[in-house]
Amino acid sequence: MSDAQPTGSAPDAAPPAHGHEANSKLTLASALGVLGVVYGDIGTSPLYALKASLLHFEDGGIERWEILGVLSLIFWSLMLTVTVKYVMVIMRADNRGEGGILALMALAMRTTTTTRGRWIVVMLGIIGASLFFGDGIITPAISVLSAMEGLKVVDPIFEEAVVPGSLLILIALFAVQYRGTGQMGKVFGPICALWFLAIGLLGLWEVLLHPSVLLALSPSYAFNFVLHYHTAAFIALGAVVLSVTGAEALYADMGHFGRRPIRIMWSAFVLPALALNYFGQGALLLREPTAIENPFFLLAPEILRLPLVVLACLATVIASQAMISGAFSIARQCVQLGLLPRLVVRHTSATEEGQIYVPQINTILLIGVLVLVLEFKNSDSLAAAYGFAVTGTFIASSILATIVLHRVFGWSMLRVAVVFVPLLLLDLGYFIATALKVPDGGYVPMILGLITFAMMATWYQGRQLLFQRLRQDSLPLKSFLARLPQSRTIRVPGIAIFMTGEKDFLPGALLHNLKHNKVLHEKVLFVTVSNEDIPVVGDARRREVVELAPGIHRVMLHYGFQESPNVPRELETLNAEGHIAFEPMQASYFLGRETIVQAAVPKLWKWQQWLFRAMQRNSMPATEFFRIPPDRVVELGVRIAV
Structure with a gap:
């Protein structure tokens, strides 16, 4: 069937309402939640960042x-990239309380009216999201490996257990994703609080002994x-950036906790x-x-x-x-914004809308993580692959x-200009530094990002061409309604629901139904699911x-990019509100199933055509995505050339 087409709100000069800001008071629960969710990634960077930055100069x-020079680079990276850029500046640009690269893209699209401008904005969003998925594969691998390498410090005899132990931990982590994070989340905050307290105290003790540092x-x-090493300094900068990986999470998770708790916990505890x-x-x-x-x-002392x-x-x-939960959330947002085909999204909590499990994404992440661990085997080698995706996301977010x-x-x-030109120059410095590591492992996130970008860009472009072709081949709804009184169409009992992505055009399924069955139901609903550029x-x-x-109604159902549609539930709500006498057992859902064929003058490259058809074939069934009862569905096929 025709998927819901993403539709943005009308341009609005006024800033979006800060939906979560009013309730973003700092409480013990919110403080622990912030530590457990927002700062987990950047909080584990000390495991490998300084070591990786100095390894190039140990000969x-x-x-x-x-x-002292590398320490100064790390400290001022934390201050400029995290404190200034994200905490003080970018967190101001929220989409009704929500953050993240796709929320930023949706906001930018709201005020972009030209086709070229919208294309540029969408491409920036796709680049940022693609690199995020690459980062999502590398983060678990390097984090768990670097922690397990502590066993070698305890006793060299444990060296052979590092890789197998890391694999077991990662397999177990991905295996329990289907259960949700509700129970685990209750202990995340206290553990992270203990973690930050421990690493802070360990560092403080050594600083007190040698304050000259x-x-x-x-x-x-x-x-x-930098002046002494010139070009070679970029090698160190490519590792220094590891200290700020996870900075994007401050902005991406803003909707869960609000701006104020994230800012306070960063300044008062995490930094x-x-x-x-x-x-x-x-x-x-x-x-x-x-x-x-x-x-x-x-x-740490040997005993600890x-x-x-x-x-x-x-x-x-x-x-x-x-990172895994963030990948699930980003994947759902991509689907809702028309950047990925329909995916299976399972809700793991009866009360929390944001707790979801996406099996396809979980499997892809697990395979990627295991391959990286087996290929690189230690955090030092994997550090060369880290950073490229992060710095690319930094640049996309800044623009x-x-x-x-x-x-x-x-x-x-x-x-x-005063605020962002220096920050963009810093981001570009990071990006060039990490690009120098491409031969040593930086090709991993680059390849992952390119593959994801190709998939998302192809799907977006293909869907735009598909909707364009559907509009060309369809009859305007006004024309059909004008001719209906003069026609001799037989009306039969029941409710016919036609799902359509184009509210002003007649659904192809209705035309086919009239052509073959010569009847029209007494009640007809044209249902369009509109994905808005706001979170909820x-x-x-x-x-x-x-x-x-x-007997003929148009029903528009509006969803934010963080919501999952449920068409039958909304139609039953219309009945309860007195809009339409809707009886679920009398309803039949008519869906159009498009078969994509090559046009005489194709507008997609051959590899894009193959990829687009493959993604469409593997897309989640519309009945499951829109929660439509499968025994109430009538599907009518149509061939569309793109």
Whole structure:
């Protein structure tokens, strides 16, 4: 059938309402929730970021000024990229309280009226989402591997257990996804709170013993490091960016907790803990350069190293879980925004709409993660593959944010330029630095991103061509209604529901039904599911009913990009509200099943045509996606050339 076509709201100069901001007070529950969901990824970066940044310079020994220079780069990356860019600036650009690259794309599309402009905005959103999926595969692999490598510090005899242990943890993590995260979520927050407290205290102890390491707070050490190494400094910068992976989560998870708790917990707890741990590792390296083997775990006294490994494994599982849940959410948003075909989406909670399980995405992530662990075998090698996806998302977010803050939130061009030109230059520096690692492993996220981009761009372009062809081949609804009184069409008892993505055109299924059966039901509903560019559509705006002719109604059902449609439930609600006398057992749903064939002058490349047809064949059945009872469905096929 014709999928619901994404439709944006009319351009609106006023900023969107901040739906969650009024309830975003900092409570103990929200503070623990923020730690467990938002900061899991960036919170585990100290496991590998400083070590990876200095490994390139260990030949001949690491000098004091090199350690201070890299520490200064890490600290100011945290300050500029996370604190300034995300916490202070981009989190202002929320879509009715929700954040994330696709929410930003939807906001930008709202004020973009030209076809070329909308295409550019959509491509930026697709790039960001594609790279997010690449990041979603690498994050669990590098996080769990780096935690398990702590076993080698406890006792070298455990070295052979690192890879098998990592594989077992990751397989178990993905295997329980179908159960949902409700029960696990209750312990995520306290564990992450303990994690940040532990790494902060370990770093503080070493800093107190060697306070000279705090000289790295001065940006002059970062500048001297870059000026001394010139091009080689980009190698270090490509690893320094590992310290800010997960920054996108601050913005993406804003809808769950609100802006204020995320900001407060970053400034008051997470940033100090991270900074102390990095400086503690630096102080340890100043005192004992051989600790470069694993400065994070060597910070702890020998008696505490095994408990720290266990805590690190728990923290990395939580970070991985947050990334997996984020991938499920992004996948559903892509479907609702018309960037991916219909996917199976299972709700794992009776009360929480956001807790979902997407089997296809879970399987793809699991296969990708296992392949990476088996291929790279240690976090140092995998670190070369990390960062490319993150920095690409940084650039896409910055460009979209400039559009949104200028056009939607009314920032002047001067203000936008003053804020974002330096941030974009920093993002570009990160991106170039990670691009240099492509031969050493950076090709992994690049390939993953390119594959995902090709799929999403092809699906979006193909659906646009499909809707265009359907409009060309269809009869305008007004013309049909005008001719209906003069026709001798027989009306038969019952309710016929025609699902259509084009509310102003007659559904192809109705034309075929009239052609072959020569009848029209007494009650006819033209139902269109409209995907809006806001996260959630309130119940007051969900349903629109217009009587087009006696017994014929148009029903518009509006859903946000974080919602899943349920057509029968909404039609029963219309009955309860007195709009239409709807009897579910008298209703028949007429769906059109399109078969795509090649047009005489195709507008897609041959590989795109093959990919588009393959994605359509494997798309989730419309009956399941729209929750339509399969025993009430009549499907009519049609061949469409694109």
